[in-house]
Amino acid sequence: MNELPHPGDFASRLLRWHVSHGRHDLPWQREPSPYRVWLSEVMLQQTQVGTVLGYFERFTQTFADVKALAEAPLDEVLHLWSGLGYYSRARNLHKTAQIVASEYGGEFPDQLDALIALPGIGRSTAGAIIALAGNRRAAILDGNVKRVLARHYAIEGWPGTTSVLKQLWATAESVLPSDDYRNFTQAEMDLGATVCTRRNPNCEACPLRSDCAARAQGRIDEFPGRRPRRQVPTRSACFLIVSDRNRSILLQRRPPNGIWGGLWCFPEIANEATLPQTMAELGLRNYVMSGKMAPIPHTFTHFKLLMEPLCIEVGEQVTVVRETDAVCWYNSSEAPQLGLPMPVSRLLNALAAQR
Ligand code: SF4
Known part of the structure; x- marks a missing residue:
């Protein structure tokens, strides 16, 4: 792994890029409440933005807030989820809505640990709720951010292993700016989704290209490291x-x-x-x-x-x-x-x- 550049440098370049090149019109960016951010983050796990758009609109039209979702029968939630796959996400969504409604009076907790304790909310989703809804300091590490950080800092190894994940989290924390967490978090996700893509990244358009380690080494395709092959029964x-x-x-x-x-x-x-x-x-x-x-x-x-x-x-x-x-x-x-x-x-x- 290369030495980290000054984190403000990483963050300020990304923030500047985001002003004119980031995504500003996603439906969950309008009124970014913890409920809407949480819903979109859970839907976006394993699923492309284009697919999520319609589901997000239908969900928020049917369940305007977390209490409405908590009161709905599970069958109705699963019906609206049909086609998105990974149905444990929908069951956890329903369970979490019920806990937030009954134990937190319908308001999501604002501490990282309390969010992580809710079903289906991992550290990255909790960080996204804090940063995107509350504009408070928290790192995220979804698939897009893992790819950007692994390439920019040439972090070797498959992110599914504990040591690599630990390194990625430490890096994600180290590049946080001192304010403007909402835009920074969105910028990280947008760069991974639109420029530093899995295949054919558009390095010429990347604000981080001048000191990107994977690019300098000509090894972009090697980051992030692949999962070891295994036979699927x-x-x-x-x-x-x-x-x-x-x-x-x-x-x-x-x-x-x-x-x-x-x-x-x-x-x-x-x-x-x-x-x-x-x-x-x-x-x-x-x-x-x-x-x-x-x-x-x-x-x-x-x-x-x-x-x-x-x-x-x-x-x-x-x-x-x-x-x-x-x-x-x-x-x-x-x-x-x-x-x-x-x-x-x-x-x-x-x-x-x-x-
Ligand atoms: S320079 Fe290329 S590989 Fe490096 S972070 Fe930017 S888009 Fe990704």
């Missing part, structure tokens, strides 16, 4: 596409933990041999297996899932399966508002289009 699972004479499809709410926790999905069975038992448990005895669909691959962070759909038709027109809120019949002509994983939503749309 594949697992198969059989999903039942059960339809009744109304062309409604049976959905089952998944357990709160595990993949797609709390979302609505086709019933999953271990293998075909367990089909009679599952159908009996669902109260559906009169059925025929009408075929199998081509397997559908879906990639999670730690494994690949091969969904194997098994098509089942139930004889009678079924309106009630059993007395529980864990199953429902889904009909696209009058679709209820449910949280659906993307592959399930896509398959339901494809089935509806066939009719």
